[in-house]
Amino acid sequence: xxxxxxxxxxxxxxxxxxxxxxxxxxxxxxxxxxxxxxxxxxxxxxxxxxxxxxxxxxxxxxxxxxxxxxxxxxxxxxxxxxxxxxxxxxxxxxxxxxxxxxxxxxxxxxx
Amino acid sequence: xxxxxxxxxxxxxxxxxxxxxxxxxxxxxxxxxxxxxxxxxxxxxxxxxxxxxxxxxxxxxxxxxxxxxxxxxxxxxxxxxxxxxxxxxxxxxxxxxxxxxxxxxxxxxxxx
Numbered sequence: 001x002x003x004x005x006x007x008x009x010x011x012x013x014x015x016x017x018x019x020x021x022x023x024x025x026x027x028x029x030x031x032x033x034x035x036x037x038x039x040x041x042x043x044x045x046x047x048x049x050x051x052x053x054x055x056x057x058x059x060x061x062x063x064x065x066x067x068x069x070x071x072x073x074x075x076x077x078x079x080x081x082x083x084x085x086x087x088x089x090x091x092x093x094x095x096x097x098x099x100x101x102x103x104x105x106x107x108x109x110x111x
Numbered sequence: 112x113x114x115x116x117x118x119x120x121x122x123x124x125x126x127x128x129x130x131x132x133x134x135x136x137x138x139x140x141x142x143x144x145x146x147x148x149x150x151x152x153x154x155x156x157x158x159x160x161x162x163x164x165x166x167x168x169x170x171x172x173x174x175x176x177x178x179x180x181x182x183x184x185x186x187x188x189x190x191x192x193x194x195x196x197x198x199x200x201x202x203x204x205x206x207x208x209x210x211x212x213x214x215x216x217x218x219x220x221x222x223x
Contacts, residue, residue, distance in 0.1 A: 101153030
């Protein structure tokens with residue numbers, strides 16, 4: 001069965017600084033990988049996804065993620081964080097009908 | 112494209128009562144999914160439909176839970192005899208086949 005680990009429960013970053021969120025997955029085949037963002041009390045918004053091809057994936061809001069098969073990782077990055085990026089971020093691995101999510105990383109942005 | 116909508120957004124109920132939630136998917140999407148999210152955790156898969164057929168149910172979905180998608184459009188999730196452990200955010204998502212799942216805003220259930 002697939003599983004996802006997000007090692008960092010909470011990250012605090014200064015506005016304008018870079019951000020990297022870690023995600024490790026366990027899956028037997030080539031994974032479908034996703035990053036979603038959730039603001040308080042809201043549903044999940046898709047930031048980006050990887051199905052195949054180029055291992056560096058660009059998403060919305062200036063986010064990117066890199067798939068590294070050798071490390072079973074799909075880390076999310078943003079070069080310069082804005083205060084509006086404060087939210088909870090979820091990495092997920094998908095198979096045919098089901099997404100399996102990590103426990104999430106909460107990002108706090110300080111002025 | 113109006114997105115996935117869910118109703119109600121919040122529900123407070125007393126233990127033992129029945130509750131029903133509704134999800135309206137993106138109109139052209141043939142797949143609809145239900146997930147449950149508890150505080151501090153990621154969403155967990157409950158069940159999914161392809162058109163009107165319910166094709167998979169998680170073991171998380173006890174006998175008190177039932178989901179329907181009668182005409183392959185909207186779906187309902189009913190919880191009978193609610194328990195405090197049912198308190199959670201219930202998220203609905205839809206997709207076109209195995210493509211990306213798009214989520215609604217969720218229904219937050221509080222069982223007193």
